[in-house]
Amino acid sequence: xxxxxxxxxxxxxxxxxxxxxxxxxxxxxxxxxxxxxxxxxxxxxxxxxxxxxxxxxxxxxxxxxxxxxxxxxxxxxxxxxxxxxxxxxxxxxxxxxxxxxxxxxxxxxxxxxxxxxxxxxxxxxxxxxxxxxxxxxxxxxxxxxxxxxxxxxxxxxxxxxxxxxxxxxxxxxxxxxxxxxxxxxxxxxxxxxxxxxxxxxxxxxxxxxxxxxxxxxxxxxxxxxxxxxxxxxxxxxxxxxxxxxxxxxxxxxxxxxxxxxxxxxxxxxxxxxxxxxxxxxxxxxxxxxxxxxxxxxxxxxxxxxxxxxxxxxxxxxxxxxxxxxxxxxxxxxxxxxxxxxxxxxxxxxxxxxxxxxxxxxxxxxxxxxxxxxxxxxxxxxxxxxxxxxxxxxxxxxxxxx
Amino acid sequence: xxxxxxxxxxxxxxxxxxxxxxxxxxxxxxxxxxxxxxxxxxxxxxxxxxxxxxxxxxxxxxxxxxxxxxxxxxxxxxxxxxxxxxxxxxxxxxxxxxxxxxxxxxxxxxxxxxxxxxxxxxxxxxxxxxxxxxxxxxxxxxxxxxxxxxxxxxxxxxxxxxxxxxxxxxxxxxxxxxxxxxxxxxxxxxxxxxxxxxxxxxxxxxxxxxxxxxxxxxxxxxxxxxxxxxxxxxxxxxxxxxxxxxxxxxxxxxxxxxxxxxxxxxxxxxxxxxxxxxxxxxxxxxxxxxxxxxxxxxxxxxxxxxxxxxxxxxxxxxxxxxxxxxxxxxxxxxxxxxxxxxxxxxxxxxxxxxxxxxxxxxxxxxxxxxxxxxxxxxxxxxxxxxxxxxxxxxxxxxxxx
DNA sequence: GCATTATGTTAGTGAGTATTAGCGCCACGA
DNA sequence: TCGTGGCGCTAATACTCACTAACATAATGC
Numbered sequence: 085x086x087x088x089x090x091x092x093x094x095x096x097x098x099x100x101x102x103x104x105x106x107x108x109x110x111x112x113x114x115x116x117x118x119x120x121x122x123x124x125x126x127x128x129x130x131x132x133x134x135x136x137x138x139x140x141x142x143x144x145x146x147x148x149x150x151x152x153x154x155x156x157x158x159x160x161x162x163x164x165x166x167x168x169x170x171x172x173x174x175x176x177x178x179x180x181x182x183x184x185x186x187x188x189x190x191x192x193x194x195x196x197x198x199x200x201x202x203x204x205x206x207x208x209x210x211x212x213x214x215x216x217x218x219x220x221x222x223x224x225x226x227x228x229x230x231x232x233x234x235x236x237x238x239x240x241x242x243x244x245x246x247x248x249x250x251x252x253x254x255x256x257x258x259x260x261x262x263x264x265x266x267x268x269x270x271x272x273x274x275x276x277x278x279x280x281x282x283x284x285x286x287x288x289x290x291x292x293x294x295x296x297x298x299x300x301x302x303x304x305x306x307x308x309x310x311x312x313x314x315x316x317x318x319x320x321x322x323x324x325x326x327x328x329x330x331x332x333x334x335x336x337x338x339x340x341x342x343x344x345x346x347x348x349x350x351x352x353x354x355x356x357x358x359x360x361x362x363x364x365x366x367x368x369x370x371x372x373x374x375x376x377x378x379x380x381x382x383x384x385x386x387x388x389x390x391x392x393x394x395x396x397x398x399x400x401x402x403x404x405x406x407x408x409x410x411x412x413x414x415x416x417x418x419x420x421x422x423x424x425x426x427x428x429x430x431x432x433x434x435x436x437x438x439x440x441x442x443x444x445x446x447x448x449x450x451x452x453x454x455x456x457x458x459x460x461x462x463x464x465x466x467x468x469x470x471x472x473x474x475x476x477x478x479x480x481x482x483x484x485x
Numbered sequence: 486x487x488x489x490x491x492x493x494x495x496x497x498x499x500x501x502x503x504x505x506x507x508x509x510x511x512x513x514x515x516x517x518x519x520x521x522x523x524x525x526x527x528x529x530x531x532x533x534x535x536x537x538x539x540x541x542x543x544x545x546x547x548x549x550x551x552x553x554x555x556x557x558x559x560x561x562x563x564x565x566x567x568x569x570x571x572x573x574x575x576x577x578x579x580x581x582x583x584x585x586x587x588x589x590x591x592x593x594x595x596x597x598x599x600x601x602x603x604x605x606x607x608x609x610x611x612x613x614x615x616x617x618x619x620x621x622x623x624x625x626x627x628x629x630x631x632x633x634x635x636x637x638x639x640x641x642x643x644x645x646x647x648x649x650x651x652x653x654x655x656x657x658x659x660x661x662x663x664x665x666x667x668x669x670x671x672x673x674x675x676x677x678x679x680x681x682x683x684x685x686x687x688x689x690x691x692x693x694x695x696x697x698x699x700x701x702x703x704x705x706x707x708x709x710x711x712x713x714x715x716x717x718x719x720x721x722x723x724x725x726x727x728x729x730x731x732x733x734x735x736x737x738x739x740x741x742x743x744x745x746x747x748x749x750x751x752x753x754x755x756x757x758x759x760x761x762x763x764x765x766x767x768x769x770x771x772x773x774x775x776x777x778x779x780x781x782x783x784x785x786x787x788x789x790x791x792x793x794x795x796x797x798x799x800x801x802x803x804x805x806x807x808x809x810x811x812x813x814x815x816x817x818x819x820x821x822x823x824x825x826x827x828x829x830x831x832x833x834x835x836x837x838x839x840x841x842x843x844x845x846x847x848x849x850x851x852x853x854x855x856x857x858x859x860x861x862x863x864x865x866x867x868x869x870x871x872x873x874x875x876x877x878x879x880x881x882x883x884x885x886x
Numbered sequence: 887g888c889a890t891t892a893t894g895t896t897a898g899t900g901a902g903t904a905t906t907a908g909c910g911c912c913a914c915g916a
Numbered sequence: 917t918c919g920t921g922g923c924g925c926t927a928a929t930a931c932t933c934a935c936t937a938a939c940a941t942a943a944t945g946c
Contacts, residue, residue: 096897118930130931131898139930307919329908341910342920350908409908493893493942519934531935532894540934708923730904742905743924751904892943899936904929911924916917 097135100125105146109189109251113143113200114325115408143197144205150190151209155216157183162219167226176223177243177270181263184247191244192251195458199323217241224274234468239274241465242455242478246270249447249454257443265444269451269482276481279473308346310336316357320398324354324409351409361400362421364393369428379436380485386429387479391456391472398460426450433483452479498536501526506547510590510652513807514544514601515726544598545606551591552610556617558584563620568627577624578644578671582664585648592645593652596859600724618642625675635869640675642866643856643879647671650848650855658844666848670883674856677882680874709747711737717758721799725755725808752810758798759805763822765794770829780837781886787830788880792857792873800858827851834884853880 093099103124107116118139119129136142161176162168168176184191194209201209220240225231231239246269250262314335318327329350330340347353368389376382410418429452430445440448455478459465468474494500504525508517519540520530537543562577563569569577585592595610602610621641626632632640647670651663706714715736719728730751731741748754769790777783805811805819830853831846841849856879860866869875 117928127897128899129929130900130933133931134897325907328906338919339921340908341922344909345919348909497893518932528893529895530933531896534935535893729902739923740925741903742907742926745905746923888946890944890946893941895940896938897936898938899934901933901935903932905931906927906929908927909925912922914920914922916919 096125096127100132100135101142101146101149104142105150105189105193108143108146108197109192110254111408113197114323140200140202140205143201144208146189147194147197147201147209148205148212151194151212151216153187153190154180154183155212155219158216158219162223166222168223170227173223173227173274174271176220177267178263180247180270181267184250184266185259185262188251188253191248195245195248195461196251200326217244220244228275235278238278238459238465238468238474239276239478241459241462242273242276242482243270245455245458246273246451246482248458249451252450252454253447257447261444262447265447266451269448269484272481272484273455273478276478279470279477307336307338311343311346311353312356312360315353316360316397316400319354319357319400351411351414355410355414357397358400358418361393361397362425364397365390365425368393369425379432383429383432383436383483383485384476384480386432387452387476387483388472390453391475391479394456394460395472398457426453429453437484448483452482455479455482497526497528501533501536502543502547502550505543506551506590506594509544509547509598510593511655511807512809513804514598515724516807516809541601541603541606544602545609547590548595548598548602548610549606549613552595552613552617554588554591555581555584556613556620559617559620563624567623569624571628574624574628574675575672577621578668579664581648581671582668585651585667586658586660586663589652589654592649596646596649596862597652618645621645629676636679639679639860639866639869639875640677640879642860642863643674643677643883644671646856646859647674647852647883649859650852653851653855654848658848662845663848666845667852670849670852670885673882673885674879677879680871680878708737708739712744712747712754713757713761716754717761717798717801720755720758720801720804725751725804725810750810752808752812752815755805755808756811756815759802759819762794762798762801763826765798766791766826769794770826780833784830784833784837784884784886785877785881787833788853788877788884791854792876792880795857795861796873799861803858827854830854838885849884853883856880856883 100121104116104121107121107124117129118132121142122129122132132142136145157179158176161179162172165172180191194213198206198209217237217240220243221233221236224236224240225233228236247266250266311332315327315332318331318335328340329343332350332353333340333343336343343353347356369386372382372385372389376385426446426449429449430442433449434440434442434445437445456475459471459475459478465471501522505517505522508522508525518530519533522543523530523533533543537546558580559577562580563573566573581592595614599607599610618638618641621644622634622637625637625641626634629637648667651667712733716728716733719732719736729741730744733751733754734741734744737744744754748757770787773783773786773790777786802819802823806816806823808816811819827847827850830850831843834850835841835843835846838846857876860872860876860879866872
């Protein structure tokens with residue numbers, strides 16, 4: 085009858101880490117409070133500090149052990165064999181697919197929540213994920229010896245993202261099929277033929293640069309416009325919560341409170357930025373629908389417009405869905421817009437591949453989108469000169485075009 | 486070889502008390518955590534509660550047993566004899582000097598950490614220290630029958646403070662000499678001739694009151710100024726840790742967090758208050774150096790300016806040296822300022838008394854300062870009408886002027 | 887030699903506390 | 917007249933710390 089304290093499992097720390105991982109994945113680091121994690125594990129907030137020094141420490145622990153688990157799975161499949169066989173690689177894909185479906189947080193966290201870590205932990209993560217990637221690269225080059233090191237790396241990143249896309253789906257999906265599709269598409273990505281890396285057209289490069297530097301334009305952008313641009317940039321590189329109103333104001337050359345002359349709240353400003361992104365995506369979609377002659381061309385058009393848009397704004401929409409700063413309605417609106425956009429892709433894909441139903445289509449489209457979103461957040465990769473064309477090829481391959 | 490738990494000494498409680506006393510003395514009650522004390526004794530925090538019910542209980546135990554030990558020493562010297570002889574009194578001074586030097590926490594704690602005790606314990610301390618004081622008063626009046634009861638008490642308090650000043654010194658000082666100086670100055674203080682208690686000039690009293698009530702001024706003080714004033718007052722009466730930001734804000738008429746519009750942290754606010762105090766001391770020093778004609782006059786000037794300043798701010802600087810909220814650099818700065826100020830006194834004193842070296846000078850100056858700091862914290866004493874003049878006389882006597 | 891007691895330890899709680907952030911008003915100056 | 921900086925508030929949150937419950941072991945008495 086006496087409501088004593090909960091049982092004390094031996095592995096409280098592991099339990100807390102598991103709970104935290106899941107919460108971080110579904111809501112994002114900043115949306116999860118210490119007490120939320122504790123409550124989900126059946127203890128009170130301060131108990132956390134028996135096991136972790138920090139909230140940051142929790143994140144680091146969760147992310148690092150996640151990466152380690154992926155690395156272990158990889159090692160189990162291909163060992164330290166310098167030249168893994170095709171069967172071993174196949175085994176690796178199957179193992180990863182299984183892990184991705186069963187423990188969705190594993191393959192997602194270290195890419196999506198990376199930015200919230202301390203620099204020291206981030207460095208450790210980089211080191212460990214580097215090892216993981218090296219193992220994958222080794223395996224891939226054993227199967228495809230013709231690949232250059234850097235190219236193999238790119239393909240491996242994309243394959244890892246493929247598995248990471250599993251975390252996008254919250255609805256229940258038949259496990260076996262899910263695993264099969266993931267492994268299949270990852271295999272396809274690994275065997276993708278990258279486009280000839282044409283020497284970058286210097287004109288195009290220059291145009292890019294000019295487009296991003298708004299202040300040097302003859303026609304000066306309005307304050308409101310500046311704010312949207314700068315806020316978007318800041319949100320992308322540092323995340324919504326890490327950017328203060330003062331930061332945004334300063335970036336646009338005014339004081340923090342003055343931002344409220346132009347937007348009623350920080351959330352509203354975020355919405356404006358999202359609007360901007362969805363508008364661009366929509367405009368791209370329309371242009372495609374006007375010019376495309378068949379489904380394949382349409383999908384390719386969507387791909388290229390998506391890459392173009394995301395190059396500037398990465399995964400802003402995805403972040404917005406997690407933000408509690410947005411009202412329920414606004415979040416639903418964002419979700420709806422994004423779902424509509426995705427279903428357009430799915431419709432086209434299913435028209436091209438009638439053997440797939442919409443569920444499989446959704447899985448596959450999310451793979452393609454996730455590859456773009458992920459790779460665009462990795463500086464090492466965006467530094468590649470032909471990255472846009474390569475991304476388009478990777479996405480097309482993921483879709484099975 | 487096996488690192489089992491430490492041996493369990495018979496006298497753990499006494500050991501813990503000793504450790505706690507020393508920690509409380511050097512760092513202050515609030516800067517010392519239960520686990521710090523435990524760690525210093527080689528156990529973990531909760532073990533404390535096998536011996537003491539409370540942290541407050543520890544403090545009470547430590548303080549009360551300290552007072553008791555002083556009382557015992559006194560009794561050993563003068564017994565219950567209603568008219569102790571001059572030799573017995575002399576013996577008492579020697580015993581106290583020895584105790585003060587060897588166990589510096591004894592004579593300091595019950596005066597400096599009093600305020601952190603529970604009211605009930607404080608009452609007990611008052612009762613016990615009252616007895617101690619009564620014994621001293623009895624002894625003094627046996628030697629100086631001409632003294633009024635209240636005056637004798639004042640002198641005894643000052644003498645006890647003299648011994649208490651030993652806790653100010655952390656550097657090693659030759660024991661015998663230290664004891665000799667302490668006993669000598671305490672004897673001088675006990676034989677001090679207090680100034681005729683002139684009926685208090687009502688004008689002066691009125692000016693004091695007006696000076697402290699800033700809000701009734703025509704020229705209203707700025708928020709920042711108000712905060713410094715109010716925070717200083719609160720810190721003095723309740724101590725740094727017992728004052729919350731909300732309290733400070735409320736005292737200045739704003740909310741707690743709004744204080745951060747004016748000061749970046751609580752520590753910064755404390756520093757501002759300290760600055761204020763050191764500035765006043767420095768201004769006093771300068772005025773003295775401009776007007777004083779010889780060393781004696783200079784010292785007297787310093788004394789009077791010190792009493793004036795400390796009347797409003799008691800021992801704020803001393804507290805600051807213990808605060809962990811301050812950075813190492815800030816604490817060092819405070820220490821430096823205070824050391825400079827003290828060395829000015831020492832220089833003057835040594836010029837007047839060439840037979841003393843600087844070390845003796847430092848001991849003596851600290852005696853004088855401690856008398857002021859201590860007595861100003863005792864309401865019974867500050868209530869005396871002529872207290873300022875009396876304090877100045879006591880300090881001058883302590884210095885040997 | 888063995889139960890009992892005194893003393894420790896580990897994991898947890900509850901009540902704060904400093905600090906941050908978003909938000910907004912108002913007087914002032916270009 | 918609009919934009920702005922100074923100053924203010926409320927809400928929330930990570931973290932601290934004294935203290936407790938349950939289990940564990942050393943010391944002790946019979």
